[in-house]
Amino acid sequence: TVARERDDFHYGNFPEGFKWSVSTSAYQIEGGWNADGKGESIWDTFSHTPGKIANNETGDVACDSYHKVKEDVNLVKMLGVQQYRFSISWSRIFPDGTTSYVNQAGVDYYNSLIDSLLKIGVEPVVTLYHWDLPQALEDIGGLLNETVVDRFNEYADFCFKTFGNRIKFWITFNEPYVITWLGYGIGVFAPGINSSPGEAPYQAAHNIIKAHAKAYRTYEKFYKGKQGGIGMTMSTEWAEPKDPNNPSDVEAADRFLQSILGWFAHPIFKNGDYPEVVKKQVNERRTQSRLPVFTDAEKVEIAGTADFFAINGYTSRLEPIPGAIQATPDWLQIVPWGMRRLLNWLDREYGHPTIYITENGVGTSDATVDDQIRVNFYKAYINEALKAQQLDGVDLRGYTAWSLMDNFEWNSGYGPRFGLFEVDFNDAMRPRTPKRSSIYYNQLIRNNGFPLLQRDERITGDFPLNFIWATATSSYQVQHYIEGGWNEDGKGLGIWDVTSHTPGLISVRYKYLYVACDSYHKFDVDIELLSSMGVSHYRFSLSWPRILPSGNRTTINHAGIAYYHALIDGLLAAGIEPMVTLYHWDLPNALQEEFGGWVSPDIQDLFVEYVDICFKEFGPKVKRWITFNEPWVFTVLGYADGVHSPNIKDPGRSEYQAGKNMLLAHAKAYRLYEAQYKAVQNGEVGITCNSDWSEPRNQYRQVDYDATNRVMQFFLGWFMHPIWVNGDYPDVMKEYVAKRSAAQGEASSRLPELTAQEKSLIFGTADFFGLNHYTTNLAYETFSPDRINEHNSLQIKIYVIGSSWLRPVPYGIRRLLNYIKAEFGDRPIWISENGFEDNPIYDDYKRIFYYKSHLNEVLKAIKLDNVDVRGYCAWSLMDNFEWASGFTPKFGIYYVDFE
Incomplete structure (x- = not known):
């Protein structure tokens, strides 16, 4: 069940009282590094050392939050969070790290921040140590000197006493592993010690754990009853076994988690001591153990020193990570399901603790307010957290986004941008600007999760009588046979025969490359x-070179004609009507x-010769004809990008000329049928265009709405506007290509004009609107549909983050059907392809979900929107040859064993 749910989106709400939060840390945002008596910290020293930080940047000013308490609190208020997690700078309160001198200006700063938060109804969550140790303490050994245990306890005690009457959540240390x-x-990272990597980290960790425990016991003794709870924030990447069925891989993954997380969590949440696997691993590497030993008394003091489990999680670890998306910085790969698995591991390993996610977020490499990747990240990761809470029973109480605003990202300087608000670091005033992700996060908080939208609710009812x-196939994808089908019985070579026989043009070579499904036999x-x-109908295509091997009437292959007669007669005998595509790319x-x-x-005229033979031979038995399948694909991918046959790469010219010739060939074929066959055969002729549904990536930017219109017009309007509207290309397309052509020094537009006679010929040449649809995209300002330049990818999916181009977005088909009605008139629509790639041989539950959800949206379009949809065709009848992708994608309702 968990495996099935891994990539499914889960609708539901977090429980009442769930804490939504956002976070920062002192050194990363405050600035004022030496203002008003603040002492120097190890990060002040480290960042002032040339070569330690990218571009030699420092946190001297950072976001200038020391002077902008009101602005920061307003940002927090805008988000609508219940909590704000920030850290106190130890050296801002105790400049030399000891209680010998209290810097009242620092105390006043934090009092002001805390009081301002409470005034807007936001709970402060305070981290006592977020990596900025006073330099004075580092000068006497820092975390390697055991005296730091008492110094930290004194500092913590002061904070408890001074601020604790208003603080209900305390965190002692942030990410001790880091x-x-x-x-x-x-x-x-500061303090930059690497002289004894086999010993120093273990001694520092030993002192951190003891310092945490001592501060916890102080809190427990003097403050807990009157204040709240206290814990430590730990961090890890989820470790996924390469092979979950291999015990050694499972052990390796567990060892990874124990070495990073268990190092600190095991003493606190279990028995006051390090995990056995960590002790064994460290001790085996040297004759004398480098891992310090806790005394029995220390173990007693350490065990149980946490009121909740606080975890920071960003990414997952496996080489390689299947389906991972690389983000910024390089260590962060987007693997949403890793969050759910990590939460479940914590739940089982540490006895069902109360868990708070205290950091989770993603960076971008540039300053932008249109941060779609962060929107996708939060949507996917928070949904996995919801699954852990709702489906798995994990006691998850809160979620904290990192971070409130762009800030100083440690040794990476100001490069990675993690903020929900953009900060302009080139402006002395450090202005903050809301990003799109801040709006989305606010929406998530207001909804307390992901309530099922009315948009996605199912309806019941019957399709029209x-x-x-x-269901459908195409000739090249299913007919060929290694012993002669691809050139058997007089069939001529098609362009895809040449492509598939040419090494390097198909993604994977197979020994059964020329077999396909052997449907010829x-x-x-x-x-x-x-x-x-x-089914009531079967949509298949005729192979032009199987009927006319040389492409013209000089040679007619009667064996090919006999084959299609036999197929059609067999279908009719079974009570299945044939729907025939004349050109499916071969x-x-x-x-x-x-x-x-x-x-x-x-x-153009050669195509008409070919279809004339088809109408004459098969027309008495075929009542629905499609002239062309997906002209966008075979013109753009075949004559511009060169990734489909005939593998011509001439972007910006060839596809427009091919598109014009296709339109005129279609129109001439339609007029031929209209003039000579329609009255006798009583059939219908149309054309099938493919179109994803597109929406603006940023619904608050007009330029993205403009881009969405361009996408739809270049996808669908290019061919359907001339046929259904006025015989000519859409104005958007004509204006855009003309503008681009002029900018590139062209004397005229690269989009060939249609004459008045040609427009008249094309207009009205369809009896139905054929539509192939699979998925939905987000369009954006810089999308360039004119293919003289490299095509900008618009495959930014809005379902979940993943590697496949095809993501289920069911409501997209309903919106597309309504768009067609509004843009092209109330036409009879035939959905001639819709389907999903899923690889299981038998249990293709994702495909079941895809069909069920998409068909329900089609039913809504018919019943609720009065769109005239006449039929639905599932792609495809069986697994087949998926063009340049070979046999790997599996779209079939029936599995084919190509071996």
């Missing part, structure tokens, strides 16, 4: 499958070689 290993092991239910088996499904190679295929006007 402090010890990065600061005292490899020396890339005589609604067409179908197994169409009777295919018909049995169709009958068992109960152009005769002879025409590609002779004059360049679709870039030449000569192709």
Whole structure:
């Protein structure tokens, strides 16, 4: 069940009283490094040392929060959080780290911050140590000197006494693993010690644990009954075993977690001592153990010194991480499901503790307020936390986003931007600007999670009487056979035969590359499958080179014609109506070689010759024809990007010429049927275009709405606007290509004009609107649909973060159907392809979800929106050859064993 749910989105709400929070730390935001009597910290010293920080940047000013308490509190208020986690700078209160002198200005600063938060109804969550040890203490050994235990306790006691009447949550140390290993092991963080990485980190950790325990016992004795709770914030990456069925991999993953997290959590939450696996691992590396030993009395004092489990989690660890998305900084890979697994591990390892996520977030490499990646990150990670709480029973009480604003990111300087609010570090006033993620986080908080939207609610009801239910294939993807199907019985070479026989053009080479599904010899088996499904229609395509091997009438392959007659007759005998596509991308190679295929006007009349034969031969038995399947794909991917056959890379020119010739070929074929066959055969002719649904990436920016319109017009309007609206291309497309052409020094637009005669020929040449739809995208300002430059990816999915191009966004199909009605008129629509790639052989539950949810949205479009949808065709009948991707993607309702 957990495996099934891993990538599913879960709707639901967190429990009442769940704490939403946001966080910062003193050195990263305060600035005022030596203001009003503050003492120097190890990070002041470290950042002032050339070469230690990227670009030699420092936290001297940072976000200038020392002078901007009101502004920061206003940001917190805007988010709507219940808590704000910040840290106190030890050296701002005790300049030399000891109680010999109290800096009242520092005390006043934190009093002002705390009182301001309480005034707006936000609980302060205070971290006592977020890495900025007073330099005076470091000068006498810092965390390696055991006297730091008493000094920290004195500092903590002062804070409890001074601020504790208003603080209900205390955190002693933030991420002790980072402090010890990065600061005292490899020396890339302050204080930059790397002279004894085999000993210093363990001694520093030993003193941190004892300092934490002593402060906890002080709090427990004098303050707990009157104040609140106290704990330590630990950190780890989730460790996923490479092979969960291999015990050694599982042990390695557990050892990783124990070495980073258990090092500190095991003493506190279990028995006052280090995990056995850590002791064994450290002791085996040297004859004399480098791991200090706790006395029995210390173990007693340490065990149980936490009122909650605070965890910072950002990423997961496995080489490689399947499905991970690289983010900023480099160590952070986006693996949302790792959060759920980590929370479950904590729950089981430490006896069902109360858990707070005290940091979680993602950085971006540039300053931007349009931070879609952060929106996606929070949506995905928080949803996994919700699963842990609701589905798995983890006692999760709160979530804290890192961070309130862009800040000083330690040795990376001001490069990574983690903030919900942008900070302009080039402006002395350090202005703050809300990012899109701040709006989204506020929405999450107001909803207390992810309530099921009315948009996604299911309806019940029946589809219209005589609604067409179908499934589909295409000729090249299913017919070929290694012993002759691809060139058997007189069939000519198609362009995809050439592409698939050319090494390097298909993503993976297979020994069964030329076999496909062998439907040329197994169409009777295919018909049995169709009958068992109960479909009313079967959409398939004719292979032009199987009927006309050279592409023209000089040679007619009667064996090919006989094959299609046999297929059609078999379907009709089974009570299944054929719906035939005339061109599904397999152009005769002879025409590609002779004059360049679709870039030449000569192709138009040759296509009409071919369809004339088809109408004459099969028309008495075929009542629904599709001239072209997905012209956007075969023009753009075939003649611009070169990733589909015929593998021509000429962006900005060839695809526009190919598109014009395709439109005119379609129009001529339609007019031929209209003039010579329609009255007798009583059939319908249309065209199928593919279109994702697109929405603005940032719904608050007009430029993204403009980009969305461009995307839809270049996807769908390019071909459907001439046919359904006025015979010409959309104005947006004409203006955009003309503008780009002029900017590139072209004398005229690269989009060829349509004459008045051609417009008249094209307009009205469809009896139905054929639509192939799979997924939904977010469009954005810099999207450039004119392909003279490299095409900007617009595959930014809005379901969950993942690596596949196809993510289920069910409501997208309803919105697209409504768009078609509004843009092109109330047309009869035939959904000629819709489906999902899923790899399980039998238990394809994701595909079931995809069909169920998308069909429900289609039903809504029909019943609630009065869109005239006449039929639905599932792609595809069986697994097949998926073009440049080979046989890896599995779209079939039936599994095919290609071995």
